[in-house]
Amino acid sequence: xxxxxxxxxxxxxxxxxxxxxxxxxxxxxxxxxxxxxxxxxxxxxxxxxxxxxxxxxxxxxxxxxxxxxxxxxxxxxxxxxxxxxxxxxxxxxxxxxxxxxxxxxxxxxxxxxxxxxxxxxxxxxxxxxxxxxxxxxxxxxxxxxxxxxxxxxxxxxxxxxxxxxxxxxxxxxxxxxxxxxxxxxxxxxxxxxxxxxxxxxxx
Amino acid sequence: xxxxxxxxxxxxxxxxxxxxxxxxxxxxxxxxxxxxxxxxxxxxxxxxxxxxxxxxxxxxxxxxxxxxxxxxxxxxxxxxxxxxxxxxxxxxxxxxxxxxxxxxxxxxxxxxxxxxxxxxxxxxxxxxxxxxxxxxxxxxxxxxxxxxxxxxxxxxxxxxxxxxxxxxxxxxxxxxxxxxxxxxxxxxxxxxxxxxxxxxxxxxxxxxxxxxxxxxxxxxxxxxxxxxxxxxxxxxxxxxxxxxxxxxxxxxxxxxxxxxxxxxxxxxxxxxxxxxxxxxxxxxxxxxxxxxxxxxxxxxxxxxxxxxxxxxxx
Numbered sequence: 001x002x003x004x005x006x007x008x009x010x011x012x013x014x015x016x017x018x019x020x021x022x023x024x025x026x027x028x029x030x031x032x033x034x035x036x037x038x039x040x041x042x043x044x045x046x047x048x049x050x051x052x053x054x055x056x057x058x059x060x061x062x063x064x065x066x067x068x069x070x071x072x073x074x075x076x077x078x079x080x081x082x083x084x085x086x087x088x089x090x091x092x093x094x095x096x097x098x099x100x101x102x103x104x105x106x107x108x109x110x111x112x113x114x115x116x117x118x119x120x121x122x123x124x125x126x127x128x129x130x131x132x133x134x135x136x137x138x139x140x141x142x143x144x145x146x147x148x149x150x151x152x153x154x155x156x157x158x159x160x161x162x163x164x165x166x167x168x169x170x171x172x173x174x175x176x177x178x179x180x181x182x183x184x185x186x187x188x189x190x191x192x193x194x195x196x197x198x199x200x201x202x203x
Numbered sequence: 204x205x206x207x208x209x210x211x212x213x214x215x216x217x218x219x220x221x222x223x224x225x226x227x228x229x230x231x232x233x234x235x236x237x238x239x240x241x242x243x244x245x246x247x248x249x250x251x252x253x254x255x256x257x258x259x260x261x262x263x264x265x266x267x268x269x270x271x272x273x274x275x276x277x278x279x280x281x282x283x284x285x286x287x288x289x290x291x292x293x294x295x296x297x298x299x300x301x302x303x304x305x306x307x308x309x310x311x312x313x314x315x316x317x318x319x320x321x322x323x324x325x326x327x328x329x330x331x332x333x334x335x336x337x338x339x340x341x342x343x344x345x346x347x348x349x350x351x352x353x354x355x356x357x358x359x360x361x362x363x364x365x366x367x368x369x370x371x372x373x374x375x376x377x378x379x380x381x382x383x384x385x386x387x388x389x390x391x392x393x394x395x396x397x398x399x400x401x402x403x404x405x406x407x408x409x410x411x412x413x414x415x416x417x418x419x420x421x422x423x424x425x426x427x428x429x430x431x432x433x434x435x436x437x438x439x440x441x442x443x444x445x446x447x448x449x450x451x452x453x454x455x456x457x458x459x460x461x462x463x464x465x466x467x468x469x470x471x472x473x474x475x476x477x478x479x480x481x482x483x484x485x486x487x488x489x490x491x492x493x494x495x496x497x498x499x500x501x502x503x504x505x506x507x508x509x510x511x512x513x514x515x516x517x
Binding site for chain 2: 019021152155158161163165166167168202
């Protein structure tokens with residue numbers, strides 16, 4: 001109960017700051033299982049995307065987040081686990097299959113917010129993708145992979161700053177894609193990457 | 204609450220005008236079908252729907268009293284300033300200056316208006332915020348395009364916060380024989396500016412042929428300008444009873460407000476055009492952003508405030 005209020009409160013605050021405007025140009029805002037692949041420039045990104053989703057889709061959508069960052073400290077731990085039911089992945093390389101929790105969430109029918117770069121980029125363009133998203137698509141070939149571009153969020157709270165400023169952010173949802181039969185890792189990652197870059201608003 | 208009776212009458216009148224507009228919009232929608240004018244008419248109906256919301260909120264705030272009016276314009280300033288800053292290439296070193304502008308300068312300006320401290324709200328942003336912003340940006344040691352960055356933040360603060368705060372500042376004027384009716388000056392200003400925008404739009408759509416400023420704002424026409432300004436001035440004259448002015452004075456004030464408002468719209472269009480955008484945002488369906496609706500108010504509010512203060516206030 002309290003967690004739902006905290007989620008609503010954070011989401012409302014972010015809407016006040018950024019508008020969190022969703023542009024559904026390639027698919028409709030309907031509650032079907034999807035993996036949203038998003039460019040990553042700010043800690044606010046998953047919350048922004050979550051805020052742009054209609055209420056009935058929010059309950060179904062969980063962020064995939066780095067265990068090392070989000071498990072450091074009681075507040076982060078509370079927010080990611082109890083409030084947003086994040087799927088935490090281990091980036092240390094010690095785990096036998098770090099994507100195991102992701103596969104479990106997919107098996108339960110949940111949608112995911114996934115950052116294929118694996119870390120925060122500088123704000124323009126995309127960093128090289130990690131292979132994680134390919135394994136996810138291979139594991140669940142019947143789930144739509146939706147490319148998403150978040151615009152402006154790195155200016156709301158740049159790396160190293162601890163408080164946000166109000167600026168309009170928009171999220172553009174592109175045409176869903178799926179792993180083709182026999183498609184290898186590199187062609188798939190290239191395809192996803194250019195699908196995401198195409199959603200960038202013209203500067 | 205001691206809401207002036209005239210304010211309620213005007214709200215009722217706006218309700219009737221909107222009912223007529225909605226009926227006309229519905230009729231046009233039926234007649235146009237899937238024809239070539241479909242886009243324009245859908246946009247018209249979206250604008251009318253947004254007007255219902257805007258007038259509903261304005262009415263509620265008017266009934267709630269002066270504190271609510273100050274708060275509403277503080278919030279509108281926030282939305283407008285946010286849209287403005289989104290279009291400027293702010294850098295990491297401006298982060299603190301912007302944070303201070305949004306969360307200190309803006310609330311303090313409206314607080315000063317709220318407590319009616321004219322001596323400070325008239326200079327707070329032009330003096331204190333004006334000097335603080337470049338200091339904060341310089342402290343963070345980023346010299347690249349320094350003057351441009353600083354000027355953009357200062358300009359946004361002046362237009363979106365300082366200028367707009369002169370609308371609720373009308374409540375602070377002490378006009379002999381006009382006590383307790385300050386809210387009606389706010390109604391007069393907003394009504395005339397917005398009516399002028401709407402009438403320019405209508406005249407332009409019905410009779411517009413010659414573009415007035417093709418390089419800056421391709422949708423503005425000479426016919427829209429003349430028809431809109433003239434009819435808004437007549438409207439202002441007809442509302443003289445809610446103002447401290449004579450009928451002729453009210454007409455002159457309305458003419459002044461609408462002319463400055465038109466020119467303000469032109470200035471803001473030039474900025475949008477330079478940035479390659481059509482609208483400041485997408486907050487109001489059919490209208491664009493908050494700043495698209497308030498650009499003319501931002502320019503006319505301080506002029507109206509000071510002319511009224513000079514001639515009528517004690």
